[in-house]
Amino acid sequence: MKKKVIILGGLGNGSVIANAIIDANQRGYDEIGFAGYLNDREPTGSKIEGLPVLGKLSDVKTFLEQGFYFINTIYRIDGQQERIELFQNLQIPDSALATFIHPLAYVAPNVELGAGCVAMPNAAISSGVKLGKCCLVMVNATIGHNNTIGDHCHFAAQSCTSSFVEIADGVHLGLNCCVRENLKIGRNSTLGMGSVLLENIGNNEIWAGNPARFIRKTK
Ligand SMILES: CC(C)(COP(=O)(O)OP(=O)(O)OC[C@H]1O[C@@H](n2cnc3c(N)ncnc32)[C@H](O)[C@@H]1OP(=O)(O)O)[C@@H](O)C(=O)NCCC(=O)NCCS
Helix, strand or coil, rough: CCEEEECCCCCHHHHHHHHHHHHHCCCCCCCEEEEEEEECCCCCCCCEEEEEECCCCCHHCCCCCCEEEEEEECCCCCCCCHHHHHHHCCCCCCCCCCEEEECCCCCCCCCCCCECCCCCCCCCCCCCEEEECCCCCCCCCCCCCCCEEECCCCEECEEEEEECCCEEECCECCCCEHHHHHHEEECCECCCCCCEEEEEEECCCCECCCCCEEECCCC
């Protein structure tokens, strides 16, 4: 029987992942099915692009007791630490986090995926990669071989990392960026869209450009 999955979030990462789950089901994938959103901004009972808002984040416990599974999509570039804490405070056990690999994604057989990770269509996760919990690998993102990645990282569409990159928790890689091999990216840092990273990034830093330069600390 399909696991019933609730997405924490809404329009944006939440809705694109919800639609990818629905698309996967239409292709015959039946491990999980999308049930609805928990969203603190939209009223319970409303719809986001036709898909139901079932409640608020504070309703997690009720839905956990009813046997639902969860995917977290509530991230942002500034304030990532707060978002991660918001999620951690919900105390969802790993066993109730759904991992979703769209049938058009490539995930090498020896990849270690943490609970609650998502690999969207045409994402490619190469051999020897270790991903922590709740990472979102969006469409066409490519993670190079032997990367080690923390929890709550977001790989925007078309982002690309080379081999042996070490990425800490809460990192955002922007649209269409690329990262040279053997580099390290610190906690809650961001690489801007279209950037080419040639140096290590520290914690809570935003870098962008080609070659990427330090822009500012995160707020
Ligand atoms: C890097 C980023 C976070 C910076 O945002 P910001 O702090 O609002 O930065 P600003 O727009 O004020 O720009 C600050 C400076 O950085 C430059 N800059 C910003 N983003 C840049 C990028 N991606 N590449 C090159 N330069 C960039 C700006 O030109 C500006 O330079 P200046 O001071 O010489 O004029 C943002 O531009 C970005 O790339 N976000 C990622 C978008 C993305 O991946 N979205 C996916 C969502 S699913």
